[in-house]
Amino acid sequence: MTSRKKPEDLRSYRWFAPDNIRGFTHRSRLRQLGFVPEDFTGRPVVAIVNTWSEINPCHAHLRERAEAVKRGVWQAGGFPVEVPAFTITETYMKPSPMLYRNLLSMDAEEALRSLPVDGAVLMGGCDKTTPGLLMGAISANVPSIYLPAGPMLRGNWDGKILGSGTDTWKFWMERGAGQLCDADLRGVEGGIARSPGFCMTMGTASTMTAVAEALGMTLPGASSIPAIDSNHVHMAMETGRRIVAMAWEELKPEDILTPAAFRNAITVDMAIGGSTNAIIHLVAMARRRAIHLPLPLFDEISSRVPVLANIRPSGEFLMEDFYYAGGLRALMTQITDLLDLNCLTVSGKTVAENLEGARIFNSAVIRDRANPLIASGGLAILQGSLAPDGAVIKAVAADRRFWKHTGPAVVFKDFEDMEARVNDDNLVVDENSVLVLQGAGPQGGPGMPEWGMLPIPRKLLERGVRDMVRISDARMSGTAYGACVLHVAPESYVGGPLALVRDGDPISLDIPHRKLDLLVPEAELAQRRAEWIRPVPKETRGYLALYRGHVTQADRGCDFDFLSPLAPAL
Numbered sequence: 001m002t003s004r005k006k007p008e009d010l011r012s013y014r015w016f017a018p019d020n021i022r023g024f025t026h027r028s029r030l031r032q033l034g035f036v037p038e039d040f041t042g043r044p045v046v047a048i049v050n051t052w053s054e055i056n057p058c059h060a061h062l063r064e065r066a067e068a069v070k071r072g073v074w075q076a077g078g079f080p081v082e083v084p085a086f087t088i089t090e091t092y093m094k095p096s097p098m099l100y101r102n103l104l105s106m107d108a109e110e111a112l113r114s115l116p117v118d119g120a121v122l123m124g125g126c127d128k129t130t131p132g133l134l135m136g137a138i139s140a141n142v143p144s145i146y147l148p149a150g151p152m153l154r155g156n157w158d159g160k161i162l163g164s165g166t167d168t169w170k171f172w173m174e175r176g177a178g179q180l181c182d183a184d185l186r187g188v189e190g191g192i193a194r195s196p197g198f199c200m201t202m203g204t205a206s207t208m209t210a211v212a213e214a215l216g217m218t219l220p221g222a223s224s225i226p227a228i229d230s231n232h233v234h235m236a237m238e239t240g241r242r243i244v245a246m247a248w249e250e251l252k253p254e255d256i257l258t259p260a261a262f263r264n265a266i267t268v269d270m271a272i273g274g275s276t277n278a279i280i281h282l283v284a285m286a287r288r289r290a291i292h293l294p295l296p297l298f299d300e301i302s303s304r305v306p307v308l309a310n311i312r313p314s315g316e317f318l319m320e321d322f323y324y325a326g327g328l329r330a331l332m333t334q335i336t337d338l339l340d341l342n343c344l345t346v347s348g349k350t351v352a353e354n355l356e357g358a359r360i361f362n363s364a365v366i367r368d369r370a371n372p373l374i375a376s377g378g379l380a381i382l383q384g385s386l387a388p389d390g391a392v393i394k395a396v397a398a399d400r401r402f403w404k405h406t407g408p409a410v411v412f413k414d415f416e417d418m419e420a421r422v423n424d425d426n427l428v429v430d431e432n433s434v435l436v437l438q439g440a441g442p443q444g445g446p447g448m449p450e451w452g453m454l455p456i457p458r459k460l461l462e463r464g465v466r467d468m469v470r471i472s473d474a475r476m477s478g479t480a481y482g483a484c485v486l487h488v489a490p491e492s493y494v495g496g497p498l499a500l501v502r503d504g505d506p507i508s509l510d511i512p513h514r515k516l517d518l519l520v521p522e523a524e525l526a527q528r529r530a531e532w533i534r535p536v537p538k539e540t541r542g543y544l545a546l547y548r549g550h551v552t553q554a555d556r557g558c559d560f561d562f563l564s565p566l567a568p569a570l
Contacts (some may be wrong), residue, residue, distance in 0.1 A: 004248045007042030011142075013117035026116070034551040040079040044247035045241070047117040048073075048080055049108055049133065051124045053087035058126035058205065059149050060196040061227055062083055062204065064117035065236045067080050069121050069147065070378040072240020078247065080240065080428075083111050088128045090205070098475065099447025099547060101128040101135075101281075108136025117134035117142060117230065119247035121239055125149025125198045125227075127478070130208035134217060138253045139563065145346045147239045148209035150227035151199030151319035153213045153271040158184070162192045163201040165479020166313040168438075169453065173387035187303075197227025200319040201476035202253040202311040208281060210328050213269035215285075216256045220281045222324040246346060258290050260340040264351065266298055267338050270305035271331060273314035273378050276392050276476025276486055280448075284557030287564040295390040295555055299381035300525030306372035307396060308334055309363055314396045315373055317365045325365035329358035334369045382485065385519040386471070386497050386507065389489035389542045389555045394476075395511050397468040398483035403511040404482075406519070407469060408504045415440035423458040431460060434469045434507045438498055439535070441473035441491025441552045442558045446544060452476035452486040457526040467508055471516075473498055473554070485516060487554040493535060 007013060016027045016037065027037050044560055048069050052062035066082050073080035086107045088097045112120055123554055125148045138142035155162025170189045174180040192467040198205035206224065213223035225232045262282065269278045279298055286293045310317050310332055317325075332339065333355055341352035361388055367373055378396040394404065396451045410433045412418035415498075421427055429435075436452045443449045453468040470484045473491035490496030501507070506519040518525070539545050550560040559565070 003309070005250060007386070010044060010247070012040070012045040012116040013042060022087045028152060041337065044078040044118040044244050046073045046078045046080050046243050046247065047112060047115060047120040048082045049085045049111065049120055049122050050082055051087040051104075051129050053089070054088045055092060056126060057091070057193070057196060058089065059087065059124070059200040062123050062149060065147070066123065066216060068233050068236035069123070069240040071260055073235035073244055076171065077240040078244035080158070081117070083115070085111065085133070085537070088126060088132065090127045094141045094451035094502050095443050096447035097128045097447070098304045098558065099445070099544075101132040102547070102551070102563070103543060104129065104132030105135035105139070105266065105563070108133050109139045112137065112140035112142045112144075119143040119243045120145070121439040122147070125205055127198070127204040127208065129278065130205070130212055131285055132221050133210060135285055136561070137292060138257060138285060141252050141254055142248075142453070143251050144217070144253055144542065145239055145241065145243050145246060146212045147236060148212065148218060148223050149436050150225050150232050151200040151206055151209050152193060153195040153196060153319045154200055154229055154320050155192040157187050157191035158426045159305070161318065161480070162188065163312040163318050164193050164199040164274055165203050165477055166201045168190060168483065173237040173456070173461060174467070175460050176455070184517065195228050199479055201313060201479045202273055202275070202309060202319070202563075203277040204277040204307060205220050205478070206319050207272065207278050207478055208271055211265045211269055211278055211282065213328050214260050214265040214332070215453035216343055216351065219347055221329055224327045240348065245348070249348065251346065253546070254289065256344055256346060257285070261291060261292050261343045262286050262291060263301070263340050264343060266301045267291070267305055267335060268332065269304045271307060271335050271364055272309040273311065273373065273396055275392050276379065277475055278476070279392055279476055280487065280554055280558055283555070284559040284564070287324050287557055287559060290565045295381045298379065303377050305335065305338060306376055307374040307378045308372055310367055310369045310370070310373050313479055314378065319448055321362070325362035326340070326358060326360045329355055330360045330368050332357050370392040380511050380514055382511070382514050382516040384515045386501070386516045387488045388497065389494055389553065391516055392487050393485045394481070395510060397481035402467065402469050402483035402509065404509070405417045405469050406506055406508045409434050409436045409501050409507050411436045411501055411503050413437065415449070418454065425459060427501070429457050429460065431465045431468055432472060434509075435522070436498070436501050436507070437470070437472035437474060438492040438501070441488075441493055442553060443548050444473065444491055444493030444535070445550055446539070448473070448558060450474050450475050450477045450480075452484050453480040454480055454484070471498075471507065489553045489555045491553065495529070495532055495534060497525070498533055500525055506544055
């Protein structure tokens with residue numbers, strides 16, 4: 001980018017320069033903080049939107065990184081102001097962190113819209129913070145750049161390398177099967193998360209920061225630097241310097257986030273074996289730009305993109321290994337024929353320019369094109385009588401024997417019902433059954449919790465069963481695995497076909513043909529539909545009432561209808 005604004009063209013200039021009562025007041029308040037007008041008048045004012053919180057371990061280091069960003073802003077001649085944003089911690093927020101992604105997006109959007117800022121550095125990383133911050137920045141359309149928090153160090157216990165999330169599910173399942181004692185479980189508990197940073201598996205956090213880089217919203221190489229690596233500090237400072245230039249150039253999200261950029265992001269998501277959650281977030285982000293990403297597009301791209309990142313849960317390594325093997329830039333060099341290399345990025349350069357000099361240092365971690373982890377089709381979009389508007393399954397993480405399967409339904413009406421009965425010795429279930437969870441979608445959860453990896457009944461675990469078909473309108477952690485069909489739309493809470501399933505109903509899953517069908521005669525379904533009664537919401541006030549009244553279905557990104565120009569009212 002070569003064009004440059006004049007100081008009087010800066011957005012912040014309208015606050016601080018005028019010789020009137022408002023300009024006087026605005027200047028006086030910053031003088032109150034020890035600054036003088038020369039510090040902030042005629043210089044780009046940069047908001048450092050920080051989701052640091054003491055209750056968010058993924059972001060525990062972001063207070064320090066904010067200082068590094070500030071140094072970069074000062075060095076480039078800008079004026080940094082740190083702005084706290086609503087923090088979303090995947091670990092602690094109930095019933096679902098997804099419930100609050102839209103709230104963070106509104107927080108970020110209104111901060112950037114209302115304050116005298118010319119650019120923004122968005123600081124996050126834990127699953128929902130990446131899409132939440134980017135959605136807000138897209139809507140505000142102020143020059144913005146994303147700084148990922150970075151993955152934590154690899155876990156360690158008993159001489160074994162642990163991956164957060166993925167090994168949590170694995171060892172908890174073994175404990176349920178009676179194969180792991182409490183003392184060993186405590187050892188895993190103490191060794192699985194050893195530093196600040198988000199999950200070091202290819203879960204939703206690592207997926208979404210990679211997506212942010214593929215979209216062009218981070219500096220090259222920013223998405224996978226470990227949180228406590230010194231290169232992360234360097235990247236923070238460089239991000240601070242770059243946002244000042246972006247403010248002068250007026251390089252906005254609308255200039256970067258084109259349909260081609262979103263196709264690039266989907267392609268990269270498939271090549272890394274990314275989280276199924278990325279589908280919902282990409283759809284939502286695109287809709288903020290009035291770009292429609294139909295679910296079949298994800299399936300089409302998946303069918304021709306090889307999985308090259310040998311990272312858990314699909315592979316064997318962790319994000320620390322991925323970074324030192326060359327990181328996302330190295331992986332992208334293997335799929336350049338599948339990318340639009342002319343897309344502009346926040347660096348001011350194209351994707352092609354950003355990839356110059358990148359190479360793979362460890363081909364066991366980042367496979368080359370001739371030796372993929374999976375040739376194609378790591379993710380599948382399903383449709384059929386049980387999911388008229390679509391559902392998703394991470395095929396690469398499912399046992400192949402379930403790719404074509406028909407079995408009788410075992411239905412749980414909600415999460416509480418599942419918890420109460422799934423381990424009941426009297427539950428009529430075997431390894432061929434199809435576990436079905438209702439009431440876990442965007443409105444039903446509320447907030448579409450990560451309940452989609454339904455627990456395998458204990459009596460089956462004790463017989464050696466480790467996977468079975470599970471279907472819900474919920475999501476699943478990107479660190480999870482198994483033959484789990486997710487995001488069934490429309491959800492059961494609004495009367496989708498999932499609400500009509502009863503115990504014993506045969507359900508057919510056919511991944512090769514992308515089908516998910518409830519094998520019940522239409523006349524019987526019509527009678528059930530007529531008898532169905534919509535649940536009465538427990539929440540009648542506050543944010544939860546707003547959420548239930550305006551959230552869209554999974555195939556439309558679970559955004560609020562009044563925030564997305566493509567989302568019609570419910």
